[in-house]
Amino acid sequence: MAFATRHFVRAASSDAATAAAKKLLIKHVTIIGGGLMGAGIAQVAAASGHTVVLVDQSDEILKKSTKGIEESLKRVTKKKFADKPEAGAEFIKKTLKNLTTSTDAASVVHSTDLVIEAIVENMEVKNELFKTLDKFAPEHTIFASNTSSLQITAMANATTRQDRFGGLHFFNPVPMMKLVEVIKTPMTSQKTFESLMDFSKAVGKSPVSCKDTPGFIVNRLLVPYMMEAVRLFERGDASKEDIDVAMKLGAGYPMGPFELLDYVGLDTSKYIIDGWHSLEPNNPLFAPSPLLNKLVKEKKLGKKTGEGFYKYK
Numbered sequence: 001m002a003f004a005t006r007h008f009v010r011a012a013s014s015d016a017a018t019a020a021a022k023k024l025l026i027k028h029v030t031i032i033g034g035g036l037m038g039a040g041i042a043q044v045a046a047a048s049g050h051t052v053v054l055v056d057q058s059d060e061i062l063k064k065s066t067k068g069i070e071e072s073l074k075r076v077t078k079k080k081f082a083d084k085p086e087a088g089a090e091f092i093k094k095t096l097k098n099l100t101t102s103t104d105a106a107s108v109v110h111s112t113d114l115v116i117e118a119i120v121e122n123m124e125v126k127n128e129l130f131k132t133l134d135k136f137a138p139e140h141t142i143f144a145s146n147t148s149s150l151q152i153t154a155m156a157n158a159t160t161r162q163d164r165f166g167g168l169h170f171f172n173p174v175p176m177m178k179l180v181e182v183i184k185t186p187m188t189s190q191k192t193f194e195s196l197m198d199f200s201k202a203v204g205k206s207p208v209s210c211k212d213t214p215g216f217i218v219n220r221l222l223v224p225y226m227m228e229a230v231r232l233f234e235r236g237d238a239s240k241e242d243i244d245v246a247m248k249l250g251a252g253y254p255m256g257p258f259e260l261l262d263y264v265g266l267d268t269s270k271y272i273i274d275g276w277h278s279l280e281p282n283n284p285l286f287a288p289s290p291l292l293n294k295l296v297k298e299k300k301l302g303k304k305t306g307e308g309f310y311k312y313k
Contacts, residue, residue, distance in 0.1 A: 033118035034065035040174025046098035127158035162187035229257035262302035
């Protein structure tokens with residue numbers, strides 16, 4: 001009888017452990033930040049049947065975000081439902097029905113499964129946001145950042161839910177780009193990681209996994225590549241035009257590195273490389289560029305200002 005009792009206790013403990021380890025099925029998503037990235041994430045989440053609340057500081061910003069989502073959905077339906085306009089209209093209606101907006105993050109996270117942050121690339125601002133929301137979100141809620149360059153671990157440490165914190169790095173434009181980088185910190189639980197992987201698949205993306213290393217996968221390879229192109233030009237080894245042509249025709253890239261830098265924004269690229277340089281000052285891949293610094297100081301930031309490495313009309 002004693003053996004049977006011990007066996008039952010062990011079995012019950014095992015069942016409890018299994019239940020505790022079950023992945024979270026994410027149904028309700030709160031997205032903080034109504035810019036291009038936040039609105040794009042909100043769109044794909046709502047389109048895939050999730051209940052979504054998009055949060056920003058003002059109704060004016062949120063109206064602009066919602067309008068952008070509607071326009072994006074119309075473009076999607078033209079391709080997806082080319083021969084079925086009625087089905088396309090129903091798809092848009094259903095997607096928008098899944099989406100609401102709010103200017104009060106603390107009041108809407110109380111019933112959410114996942115919070116995705118897509119605000120300004122500033123660690124202090126992000127940490128303050130997560131620290132506040134940590135007080136109001138339920139215990140089961142997973143927090144994630146869409147940062148492209150900042151350390152996820154540092155953000156997780158601003159909360160009491162380090163095991164329920166990870167990175168979800170989407171790419172712009174979100175509705176079109178298939179990739180999501182799912183970032184696991186040393187504290188992220190396997191349950192949280194698998195829940196984030198499942199969510200990424202549920203919104204129609206192809207997730208890849210990476211540890212919390214500067215730039216994750218794509219930007220860790222892409223930013224040093226662009227910086228090395230600038231150094232090649234700085235040394236006078238080749239013109240920027242020839243470098244761009246070489247990479248497009250020789251490597252099959254859709255854009256050359258200087259065209260890409262202008263598209264991304266020289267200020268953004270400088271911010272990333274400066275951040276990485278401060279973390280690893282002896283890493284030559286992260287060395288600052290005098291030319292890039294000069295152009296940013298002159299407010300020549302790329303396409304958005306009309307001039308960067310190239311001039312735009």
